Amino acid sequence: MKNWKTNAQKQPFIASYSGGKDSTLALYKAMQQGTATGLIIMLEEEGKRSRSHGMPPALIHAQAEALQLPVYTIATSWEGYEQAFITILSQAKEDGANVLVTGDLDVPEHGCWHDRVTKQVGLKLSMPLWEMDHVEVVREFIDAGFKTILVTVNLSLGMHEEDLGRELTHCYVDELIKRGIDPCGESGEFHTTVLAGPIFSKEIAVKREAIIRDGDYAFLPLTLA
Numbered sequence: 375m376k377n378w379k380t381n382a383q384k385q386p387f388i389a390s391y392s393g394g395k396d397s398t399l400a401l402y403k404a405m406q407q408g409t410a411t412g413l414i415i416m417l418e419e420e421g422k423r424s425r426s427h428g429m430p431p432a433l434i435h436a437q438a439e440a441l442q443l444p445v446y447t448i449a450t451s452w453e454g455y456e457q458a459f460i461t462i463l464s465q466a467k468e469d470g471a472n473v474l475v476t477g478d479l480d481v482p483e484h485g486c487w488h489d490r491v492t493k494q495v496g497l498k499l500s501m502p503l504w505e506m507d508h509v510e511v512v513r514e515f516i517d518a519g520f521k522t523i524l525v526t527v528n529l530s531l532g533m534h535e536e537d538l539g540r541e542l543t544h545c546y547v548d549e550l551i552k553r554g555i556d557p558c559g560e561s562g563e564f565h566t567t568v569l570a571g572p573i574f575s576k577e578i579a580v581k582r583e584a585i586i587r588d589g590d591y592a593f594l595p596l597t598l599a
Contacts, residue, residue: 376483381500382408387473388446388466390414392426393437395522395542396477396503396558398568399515403502404475405573411471412444414462421449427526427565432598440574456491463495473498479506479560508558512547520571524564530590531563538594539582542566567596
């Protein structure tokens with residue numbers, strides 16, 4: 375069995391960060407083991423949004439400032455994503471990181487993409503949430519004191535526009551489970567943005583803009599208040 379849960383123990387690490395609940399909880403758990411050296415946030419080609427959750431750079435940097443960590447960013451297409459990610463990993467290694475931390479839960483033990491790219495650079499891989507029960511992950515996140523709201527929903531997977539902007543609480547988790555929805559959103563049901571928590575130096579004040587519809591998806595854009 376791989377040591378993916380504990381590889382950050384007493385190690386300097388760089389964290390792949392989406393700004394959502396899973397990558398934030400993974401960062402939190404890894405910080406209890408080792409020392410964070412920065413955050414990797416991949417951007418779309420034009421550099422106006424993050425590639426994973428579509429967050430604007432201003433919000434990304436507000437999260438990083440509250441986490442008191444530097445940001446490693448690069449704009450890339452999907453075609454150039456792997457090489458761009460390897461470029462950032464190489465820079466992070468030069469800056470002292472020994473490990474990459476990610477918030478993945480369900481990746482297979484063999485054929486893991488992050489395992490392959492870290493080996494190319496000479497870094498270890500740590501996934502503190504790997505193979506955890508999905509409900510347990512969300513409960514632990516809430517119990518730790520994090521505050522997050524839903525910013526993207528997939529309307530074809532049982533989510534509604536009314537779910538946008540809702541805070542992830544135990545009561546809301548119970549509701550999602552009753553609706554037959556994975557409260558981790560691991561099938562793409564929803565994405566979140568974390569605004570506060572035990573590793574944030576301050577809560578990020580945001581303004582909620584008008585909801586945007588795009589096919590099966592609805593988005594709640596956030597700007598800094």
